[in-house]
Amino acid sequence: MSVRALFCFFRCKFMNLRRTAFYAALLGAPLAFLGLFFYYPLLSVLREGLPLVPDALARPYVRRVLLFTVEQALWSTLASVALGFPLAYLLTRYEFPGKRWVKSLVMVPFVLPAITVALGFILLWGRNGYVNQMLMALLGLEEPPIKLLYSLGAIVLAHAFYNAPLIARVVNAAWEGLDPQYEESARALGAPPSRVFWTVTLPQLLPSLMSAMTLVFIFTFLSFPIVLTLGGARFSTLEVEIYTQAKALFNRPQAAALALVGLGFSLLFVYAYLKLGGVFARELTLQRRARTRPLFPSGREALRPHRLMIWAFLVVSALLLAGPLLAVLVDSFLVSTPEGKRLGLEGYRFLLRRQYEPRIGDPPLQAVLNSLRFGLGAVAIALPVGLAVAFGVTRLRVPGRRLLDALLMAPIATSSVILGLALLQAYRQPPLALSGTAWAVIVAHAVIVYPFVVRAVAPLLLRLDRSLVEAARSLGASRLRAFWDVERPWLVPGLVVGALFAFALSLGETSATLMLARPGLKTMPVAVYELLSGRRGLEAASALSVGMIAISALAFLALERLGERGLRGR
Amino acid sequence: MRNTNLILRAATGVALLGIGILVLVLVSGPAALPIVVQAQAEEGDTLYVYVYSSFVEWGPAAFVEQEFERRTGVDVQFVATGASREMLARLLTERDAGGTPADVFMGELNDVPKAKQFDLFEPLSVEDVPNLQFVPRELQVDPENTLIPYEHGFITLVYDTQALSAEELPRAFPDLLDGRFREALLVQDPRTSSVGHAFLFWTIYNFGELFPQYWERLLPNVLSVFPGWSAAYEAFQAGEAPIVVSFSTDACFDERYQPFFLEGQAYRTVFGAGVVKGTDNPSLAREFIDFLLSLEVQEKLPTTEFMFPANAQAELPEEWQRCAKVPPAPAVLPLSAVAENDDRWLQLWAETVVGR
Numbered sequence: 001m002s003v004r005a006l007f008c009f010f011r012c013k014f015m016n017l018r019r020t021a022f023y024a025a026l027l028g029a030p031l032a033f034l035g036l037f038f039y040y041p042l043l044s045v046l047r048e049g050l051p052l053v054p055d056a057l058a059r060p061y062v063r064r065v066l067l068f069t070v071e072q073a074l075w076s077t078l079a080s081v082a083l084g085f086p087l088a089y090l091l092t093r094y095e096f097p098g099k100r101w102v103k104s105l106v107m108v109p110f111v112l113p114a115i116t117v118a119l120g121f122i123l124l125w126g127r128n129g130y131v132n133q134m135l136m137a138l139l140g141l142e143e144p145p146i147k148l149l150y151s152l153g154a155i156v157l158a159h160a161f162y163n164a165p166l167i168a169r170v171v172n173a174a175w176e177g178l179d180p181q182y183e184e185s186a187r188a189l190g191a192p193p194s195r196v197f198w199t200v201t202l203p204q205l206l207p208s209l210m211s212a213m214t215l216v217f218i219f220t221f222l223s224f225p226i227v228l229t230l231g232g233a234r235f236s237t238l239e240v241e242i243y244t245q246a247k248a249l250f251n252r253p254q255a256a257a258l259a260l261v262g263l264g265f266s267l268l269f270v271y272a273y274l275k276l277g278g279v280f281a282r283e284l285t286l287q288r289r290a291r292t293r294p295l296f297p298s299g300r301e302a303l304r305p306h307r308l309m310i311w312a313f314l315v316v317s318a319l320l321l322a323g324p325l326l327a328v329l330v331d332s333f334l335v336s337t338p339e340g341k342r343l344g345l346e347g348y349r350f351l352l353r354r355q356y357e358p359r360i361g362d363p364p365l366q367a368v369l370n371s372l373r374f375g376l377g378a379v380a381i382a383l384p385v386g387l388a389v390a391f392g393v394t395r396l397r398v399p400g401r402r403l404l405d406a407l408l409m410a411p412i413a414t415s416s417v418i419l420g421l422a423l424l425q426a427y428r429q430p431p432l433a434l435s436g437t438a439w440a441v442i443v444a445h446a447v448i449v450y451p452f453v454v455r456a457v458a459p460l461l462l463r464l465d466r467s468l469v470e471a472a473r474s475l476g477a478s479r480l481r482a483f484w485d486v487e488r489p490w491l492v493p494g495l496v497v498g499a500l501f502a503f504a505l506s507l508g509e510t511s512a513t514l515m516l517a518r519p520g521l522k523t524m525p526v527a528v529y530e531l532l533s534g535r536r537g538l539e540a541a542s543a544l545s546v547g548m549i550a551i552s553a554l555a556f557l558a559l560e561r562l563g564e565r566g567l568r569g570r
Numbered sequence: 571m572r573n574t575n576l577i578l579r580a581a582t583g584v585a586l587l588g589i590g591i592l593v594l595v596l597v598s599g600p601a602a603l604p605i606v607v608q609a610q611a612e613e614g615d616t617l618y619v620y621v622y623s624s625f626v627e628w629g630p631a632a633f634v635e636q637e638f639e640r641r642t643g644v645d646v647q648f649v650a651t652g653a654s655r656e657m658l659a660r661l662l663t664e665r666d667a668g669g670t671p672a673d674v675f676m677g678e679l680n681d682v683p684k685a686k687q688f689d690l691f692e693p694l695s696v697e698d699v700p701n702l703q704f705v706p707r708e709l710q711v712d713p714e715n716t717l718i719p720y721e722h723g724f725i726t727l728v729y730d731t732q733a734l735s736a737e738e739l740p741r742a743f744p745d746l747l748d749g750r751f752r753e754a755l756l757v758q759d760p761r762t763s764s765v766g767h768a769f770l771f772w773t774i775y776n777f778g779e780l781f782p783q784y785w786e787r788l789l790p791n792v793l794s795v796f797p798g799w800s801a802a803y804e805a806f807q808a809g810e811a812p813i814v815v816s817f818s819t820d821a822c823f824d825e826r827y828q829p830f831f832l833e834g835q836a837y838r839t840v841f842g843a844g845v846v847k848g849t850d851n852p853s854l855a856r857e858f859i860d861f862l863l864s865l866e867v868q869e870k871l872p873t874t875e876f877m878f879p880a881n882a883q884a885e886l887p888e889e890w891q892r893c894a895k896v897p898p899a900p901a902v903l904p905l906s907a908v909a910e911n912d913d914r915w916l917q918l919w920a921e922t923v924v925g926r
Contacts, residue, residue, distance in 0.1 A: 061920070061921055061924075064924075064925055065924065065925075068925065115800065115801060118801060118804075119801075119804050119808075122804065122805050122808050122810060123808055126805070126808050126809070126810050127809070127810055127811075128808060128809030128810060129808070149794070149810075150793060150794040224797075225797055228759060228762070228795075228796065228797035229796060229797055229801045231794075232792075232793075232794035232795045232796070233759045233761075233794075233795030233797075233920075233923050233924060234789075234795065234923060234924060234925060234926055235924075235925075236920070236924045236925075240761070240762075241920075243761070243762065244761040244762075244916065244920070246659065247655060247656050247659045247762075248655060248761045248762070248916060249913050249916065250658075250659060250662060250684055250687070250688070251913075252663075421659075421663050424660065424663050424664065424667070425663055425664075425666070425667040426667075428664060428667045428668065428669075429667055429668045514651040514652065515651065515660070517651075529623075541800075
């Protein structure tokens with residue numbers, strides 16, 4: 001071994017160590033934050049359940065519920081992909097008027113309270129719903145032909161409604177970053193379009209697609225109100241059982257044990273994905289944007305088979321995604337009277353007329369401002385935390401990295417019933433006595449939503465050619481400079497999507513908010529929830545939901561534009 | 571190179587600080603750190619009332635708060651983030667975490683056994699709350715009066731007059747099993763809804779330990795079991811099914827939907843208020859409960875919450891003669907039976923319904 005080689009050996013070893021130290025340090029700060037505000041409260045509750053896990057798993061009833069929970073989550077994930085993936089394709093490859101609006105509107109379902117979505121589904125698909133009424137009138141039938149609700153199908157469809165946007169936006173962000181030269185080369189070599197898709201495009205999208213599917217699986221695994229409302233108690237999931245034990249039977253250890261089982265299942269799934277996901281990750285360079293085509297062509301082009309398929313998909317997706325929202329919109333303008341329903345503005349008038357006592361409830365405008373404030377605050381914390389974690393877990397080369405990555409997903413994989421109790425308990429006493437302040441809600445939201453940023457950014461990081469960073473470094477750029485000039489532009493789509501969904505999740509969060517917010521800190525979904533707990537608020541709840549749809553769409557649009565501009569540095 | 575070192579050092583510093591703080595907290599437990607924002611500092615001069623959320627959204631909460639504040643000069647703060655049992659779970663969690671701010675609890679009397687199991691409330695008598703003398707004996711289901719009744723109502727079946735005629739209605743529990751009512755009934759989950767819980771009690775009142783058999787035969791006629799009253803009622807209003815489990819006063823806000831009774835029964839649900847054990851304001855809490863039973867508050871209950879006042883001297887609104895129905899034979903299970911069996915009943919119910 002020459003002296004030079006020996007020198008390099010030590011130098012390189014040293015560099016590696018330094019690298020490891022750097023990323024470990026980068027991971028340390030967010031870990032401390034998460035440990036303090038999430039894992040410490042959670043563990044103090046889950047600890048009680050640990051000894052009871054074997055007993056819980058031994059009960060046939062629990063096993064039956066668990067099996068159904070997994071089954072519906074798998075179907076729901078597949079349905080979300082079936083609806084979301086083509087949507088991602090259209091958003092990437094086609095141009096149409098109002099595309100920005102559509103991109104923002106598509107995320108709206110994600111923030112809606114389950115009860116609003118359920119109402120939309122009942123109005124649209126119910127026995128007396130718009131679809132059945134139309135079909136009965138058209139075909140002259142006596143009986144409603146579509147019996148969709150109160151079945152596994154209804155649950156799966158509603159979950160697809162919630163989660164297809166997630167698939168669509170995450171995949172779209174990755175797709176827009178693909179270098180078209182690979183596809184063009186394949187085409188030039190004579191591959192038919194379908195072969196290009198399966199062998200060139202899809203493998204490049206898989207990391208992001210599977211990342212999004214993992215999130216969808218976890219969400220639908222934990223789903224509770226949607227399953228109970230659209231499926232009914234015959235279709236109880238694990239989360240229902242957790243709620244029953246914690247809130248109806250006051251058996252917290254049993255609830256904690258079941259929550260541990262659920263958490264274990266979800267994290268196992270994440271771990272499997274991370275193990276598998278690495279296989280598909282390929283380092284790529286880019287940078288040229290693929291050309292887009294108009295979605296609405298003129299003349300003969302519109303009748304080609306490919307186009308006809310797109311038309312069919314648009315009709316189906318409009319019915320599935322926009323239908324329930326439109327049904328709620330229509331309902332908010334209807335007033336029930338003994339003679340039937342008539343048009344009227346009572347719902348909206350009622351909202352504005354209600355006299356709010358400041359310390360009891362908040363006026364609607366206050367709830368809107370609170371929602372936006374908490375959402376932005378949570379994103380402001382979640383973005384750096386998520387980014388640092390994503391860097392740490394993708395760049396750090398130590399054993400157990402994937403396990404750590406999986407464990408870091410716990411905030412979205414934890415039963416919201418248990419999370420609510422844990423936060424309520426922990427935030428009431430030092431060292432975290434934030435209960436009743438806006439900070440309690442913001443910090444809790446930040447902790448709950450940050451995994452989105454990680455899952456949106458990490459696949460992109462994995463695919464970034466590391467030699468680009470090294471090249472920048474060798475030319476004298478500092479690590480920060482290299483990040484800013486090389487990695488940041490590459491990560492922008494992921495950061496924007498991650499931030500958007502983090503924001504959306506914060507807007508829609510209810511269980512932790514209910515536990516931590518004192519009166520005066522109410523958010524929009526909490527207001528909808530409370531409006532529905534009364535016995536007369538049903539019309540007003542529709543009106544409030546419409547307001548929520550409009551405000552979230554506007555907020556997404558604004559955040560998206562500002563985010564892209566700000567992060568791109570233009 | 572120098573830049574990197576700087577970042578490296580800064581990052582390591584921040585991380586070590588963070589980890590240090592975490593370790594400190596985990597090792598030394600509470601009170602280690604002053605990250606404390608004293609949010610509950612003023613707990614002493616405020617009367618905290620935990621109540622199910624519909625009381626605040628629809629009940630006379632605003633009036634109660636203002637009037638009681640005017641009389642006593644004490645700030646009243648309602649905390650209403652869920653249904654009665656959820657509020658009780660919250661109270662218990664907070665107490666176990668070192669203390670709850672709650673002074674008064676308002677909720678369902680069916681939750682009293684759970685509260686007693688964890689020793690949450692003070693027993694009360696007429697000496698503590700003078701207005702209790704006007705509350706009829708039949709409403710005082712808890713002999714120790716840990717929750718003093720201030721209002722009550724009846725859970726029963728309600729039908730859509732545009733979908734069924736009065737002659738077609740079932741008259742008794744077996745009628746409800748008839749094939750005519752296939753998928754005609756909307757009910758609530760007793761595990762998540764107090765209305766659903768009352769309906770389960772009602773079937774137990776009639777069938778005793780054989781209730782799972784009745785439910786098994788009832789299921790084909792149940793379109794769906796909803797998580798809460800509002801979801802079920804929304805589906806009912808959307809015309810999904812002609813019969814829903816709801817309140818006997820429903821016709822008072824929409825005459826299209828009329829209540830009816832089975833076997834002349836409806837299940838009585840009673841709401842009461844109690845003093846939380848360990849409160850720093852016991853006399854004020856008792857005064858508050860007495861105020862709840864005053865005619866001023868009592869006569870506001872029918873028009874805001876659609877509930878019957880517990881004070882026998884309170885007058886009902888005139889139109890209630892027509893729209894509010896009182897069953898000839900109110901059904902109610904003794905609290906001791908609820909205390910003994912409720913957890914088991916709920917599990918049995920779940921095993922009968924879930925997955926079927």
